[in-house]
Amino acid sequence: MPRLSKSRVMSSLQCLKRVHLEVHHRDWAVYPSNTQAAFETGHQVGDIAVQIYGQGQGTYIAYEDGLSRAVALTRELMDLGHTEPIFEATLEHDGVLVREDVLLPSPSGWHVVEVKASTRRKNEHLQDCAIQAWVHQGAGYRFARFSLAHIDNQFVYEGDGDYRGLLAEEDLTDEVRQLQRSVPVWVDQAKQAVSGPMPKVQVGQHCFSPYECPFFNHCWPVDADYPVHGLKGSRKKLGELVTAGYRDIREVPGDLLSSEDQQRIWRVTRAGQPEVLPAARRFVRELGWPRYYLDFETVGPAIPVWPGTRPYETLPFQWSCHIEDAPGVLRQEEFLDMSGEAPMRPLAEALLEALGNTGPILVYTSYEKGVINGLAARFPDLAPALGALLDRLVDLYPVTKACYYHPDMLGSWSIKAVLPTIDPEMDWKTLQGVHEGTEASTAWLEAVKPGADPVQAAETRRQLLAYCRFDTLAMVRLVAFFTPS
Ligand code: SF4
Numbered sequence: 001m002p003r004l005s006k007s008r009v010m011s012s013l014q015c016l017k018r019v020h021l022e023v024h025h026r027d028w029a030v031y032p033s034n035t036q037a038a039f040e041t042g043h044q045v046g047d048i049a050v051q052i053y054g055q056g057q058g059t060y061i062a063y064e065d066g067l068s069r070a071v072a073l074t075r076e077l078m079d080l081g082h083t084e085p086i087f088e089a090t091l092e093h094d095g096v097l098v099r100e101d102v103l104l105p106s107p108s109g110w111h112v113v114e115v116k117a118s119t120r121r122k123n124e125h126l127q128d129c130a131i132q133a134w135v136h137q138g139a140g141y142r143f144a145r146f147s148l149a150h151i152d153n154q155f156v157y158e159g160d161g162d163y164r165g166l167l168a169e170e171d172l173t174d175e176v177r178q179l180q181r182s183v184p185v186w187v188d189q190a191k192q193a194v195s196g197p198m199p200k201v202q203v204g205q206h207c208f209s210p211y212e213c214p215f216f217n218h219c220w221p222v223d224a225d226y227p228v229h230g231l232k233g234s235r236k237k238l239g240e241l242v243t244a245g246y247r248d249i250r251e252v253p254g255d256l257l258s259s260e261d262q263q264r265i266w267r268v269t270r271a272g273q274p275e276v277l278p279a280a281r282r283f284v285r286e287l288g289w290p291r292y293y294l295d296f297e298t299v300g301p302a303i304p305v306w307p308g309t310r311p312y313e314t315l316p317f318q319w320s321c322h323i324e325d326a327p328g329v330l331r332q333e334e335f336l337d338m339s340g341e342a343p344m345r346p347l348a349e350a351l352l353e354a355l356g357n358t359g360p361i362l363v364y365t366s367y368e369k370g371v372i373n374g375l376a377a378r379f380p381d382l383a384p385a386l387g388a389l390l391d392r393l394v395d396l397y398p399v400t401k402a403c404y405y406h407p408d409m410l411g412s413w414s415i416k417a418v419l420p421t422i423d424p425e426m427d428w429k430t431l432q433g434v435h436e437g438t439e440a441s442t443a444w445l446e447a448v449k450p451g452a453d454p455v456q457a458a459e460t461r462r463q464l465l466a467y468c469r470f471d472t473l474a475m476v477r478l479v480a481f482f483t484p485s
Pocket residue numbers: 014015016017018021201202203204206207208213214215216219220
């Protein structure tokens with residue numbers, strides 16, 4: 001029986017089959033594209049916790065020499081009555097291993113602090129803490145207090161690397177003590193799921209909550225031409241359809257579908273022909289000239305980088321704008337700051353210059369509106385001019401959603417799902433390096449870090465420009481597709 005980490009026990013609470021697969025078939029896992037970025041954020045927040053709670057003091061328990069060594073070192077420090085913080089204290093009880101983010105000594109016992117990169121407490125955090133508390137006590141140590149420290153998104157960074165106030169602490173001691181009684185049951189179930197045959201678990205809502213399961217492609221019928229999950233809507237209902245044996249949207253009896261969207265997806269998929277409603281043509285005919293097609297790339301670092309910014313605040317660093325002065329007369333302008341300085345002000349000024357005073361500004365979803373609002377709030381002197389841009393925004397998403405569907409979109413009206421159905425050459429997969437927003441922000445943050453490799457940074461710049469241009473050209477193609485001939 002292998003040792004179980006806390007995260008394995010947490011996986012078993014989501015799904016017993018998941019924990020079995022994690023131990024026996026790790027290579028079947030396909031992680032969402034933002035997993036690495038989330039992992040990196042967790043590390044950064046952990047480092048800040050060491051800075052905040054340690055104030056230059058304390059011992060970090062490394063695990064590079066193996067977990068057994070980490071457990072032995074932790075016990076040594078705790079048994080000696082260590083008087084300084086311990087970070088990543090590693091404890092084991094009944095075959096379950098936990099690493100405690102922060103362990104603070106106090107006369108009445110240890111104060112355990114679990115650090116999370118989220119901006120609020122979530123249900124699963126309590127289970128996470130209860131498992132740690134059970135191992136902590138089972139290993140022979142008392143704890144006086146158990147807290148959860150998460151990011152306070154109202155914190156404003158003032159600079160000089162001072163992040164005091166970034167973490168907000170919640171006392172979970174009483175709730176953790178109560179829930180601790182359930183932990184041995186969870187651990188037994190996880191052990192049985194790992195040591196026995198693969199548990200039989202039907203797919204459903206739990207495949208997405210509290211975490212997106214990496215074994216989706218194993219359990220859901222993704223190899224059908226139009227897999228049932230492409231009906232979207234209630235995941236519980238989709239799970240029931242799969243459990244009932246339906247693999248392809250076209251096999252599902254229509255009377256089992258209640259939502260309008262599902263009925264439409266089902267109808268168009270069975271017909272095998274895209275649906276384009278005439279209202280889309282009327283919509284584009286009424287757009288004035290010149291037409292601006294705008295897209296931003298943004299970052300939202302958990303640990304603020306520039307003074308005056310908050311954790312996870314959406315901050316633009318790049319835009320692309322295709323400008324159609326008259327039918328078929330197209331040019332493009334763009335902005336990308338690779339200096340590492342706060343890019344928002346020069347970006348806003350360049351944007352105002354490029355967008356002129358008249359003509360619709362076409363966007364896809366309300367995201368750009370939120371970014372412009374954020375810039376207006378940050379720079380009051382630019383607010384009137386930025387506010388005037390808001391009056392010119394035209395969102396292509398609602399009209400596309402209302403008027404267009406192609407079976408290959410599999411229930412998604414994301415522009416990345418729509419465009420390849422209109423123009424097969426317009427597929428983001430053809431780009432090099434950066435294919436979607438999270439990749440763009442991660443690549444940019446990496447490239448503007450002090451000491452970044454200039455050759456790699458230049459390559460990132462090229463990829464970012466190509467990606468953002470592609471996004472705005474996609475909207476040009478979409479409008480051309482809807483344009484009456
Ligand atoms: S996809 Fe669903 S059923 Fe399959 S292992 Fe994951 S959570 Fe369990």
